[in-house]
Amino acid sequence: MRCTLIYTPSSAVIIDCPPSIAGTRDLAAWIKGTLPAGCTLKLFLATHAHGDHFFGFPVLEDYFPGMQAVASRYVAQGVEAQYAPELYEGLWKVAFPSSPSGTGLPERRVGFESLPDSNEIHLGVGKVIKVHDIQYADTHFSSFVHVPDLDLVVAGDIVYNGDCYQYLVEANSAERRAKWVKAVSEIAALDPKIVIPGHSFHGRSEPDAQYARAMLESNIAYIRGFEEELERASDARKLFLLMRKRFNRWNLWFLQKSCEAAFGAD
Template identity: 25%
Template sequence: MIPTSPLLTVADGVHLWSPTPSTGWGLANCGLIVSPDGAAAWVDTPYDRHMAQDFLDRSRSLLPAGGRIGRVIVTHANGDHLWGADVLPDPEIVATREALGHIAYEPEPRQLHAMVRGSDPATPLGWYLQRHFQRFDWSATQVVEPSLTFVGELDLRIGQVPVELFGLPPAHTTGDLVAYLPQQKVAFTGDVIFASAPQDPGDHAVHWAGPLSNVIAACERVLATGAQVIIPGHGPVLAPEGVRGHIGYLEHVRDRAHQLHTAGVPALEAARTLIAENTFPSLGLPERLVITVGSEYRYLNGAGEPPAIVATMADVAQVAWELDEGRTP
């Protein structure tokens, strides 16, 4: 079944497509900004063409006559925020210059499509890929590369709606940005925030670049804008208190990772230790701590570029395989 979403109006001219289910890999929040003069933009796209078509059909129903979605602001270059752009006719894709460079680290969509379907479910990686990614269809996906890139900050207007973009130091990925709408006090944060709420438990955050101090600084920068409606990359819409709660999560993971690093515990064992401690039992996908703790260790060790995503996912899958004794399909 294709995850879909009604459009939820979060402020005047600002709408949210937030797929159900909201937890699991690849189900990101997407925004629609509509100016009264008909100019419109997306903030991020769904992961595949089927979900993106749902978002597009619903978006068009809210446009005034002659309106057009001419731009996509991409918070970062992970496929679950970018790969749906090819359902739009000739969009301008806006991203940081680092995000454009990050695309080379991601697998090609059709390569990933074939890898998921061709993988052996008797192996941890094949089991994990099929369990979490087989619902997506990238058989015809073309990556639309950013055509307007910037370094630092960029002030945009979507018709009559001002949008402030600020690029961030490496955090969730290299090349993250936050989009802030000062008139509506709405911030789209991308994946520097993975939200959870008591009624909507959410998943563990995953950070490919780090260090976590940069992710925490990004959250604090979002709060400093004065935003009252904070739309995370994944999970429910937050008020400022929710962002402060998420900072507490990030500080805990950072501090435990540093303690275990100081004690000489290898990165993968440190991730297993945090998972066993189960400090946040309501959060799903605890195996993502393998990635986040690994990023923090690379920072502490002064190492450079992150390892390839597929190699990292093999470790994630191994840990998930160990956690899931019953191997639910």
């Protein structure tokens, strides 16, 4: 997953962070080496309520005392469910097992404060960060972040970058997938020149409107392609094979679980 640092000469916000101790330590070191002298990291902002985008925050808190975890009121509603034993013990701690090298999750839980109803963060010198809630993407309780003066959208897991299979496990109905397409279209309507996807080994932090637009279009094409192959498939295995043939990407676990969910598997 990708993290985004936005800063002015005096204050900064980091958007999303890794779930693991080691990954977040690396992020903290990068932040310290990036921020100018006199700039304080004040806020951590989570785009959506999936733990792999916020579990590591307590590590950031150790490196930057006094910083606060925030999210839109809507996203914050979904955080507690990520710590339910079925998810936290049965999925997240299995995916990120504890080890001396720091591959596991921090012991402390993340406590979020909700943003004001305006869903805005003001960093000073006229820089406004606007959070937009959306109905659905790869989960409930999702948002994207718009920084108008940078023509920037930090999309969280609403947007992938064409190299990773999209996570359609929870978006397991035509209605939910249609809402995901609508969310991507809402981002496109802002005409951003930079779009930061949630999961990708590739991306651009320099303005490129054509690249950003193509990325957004590819997400809609993937969802529609999934639905077309779902119509052809007789079971989850067949859907998996059809999707592998149509889209050559990484993270086969995402694809496998998405195919199973489309056919009603838990």
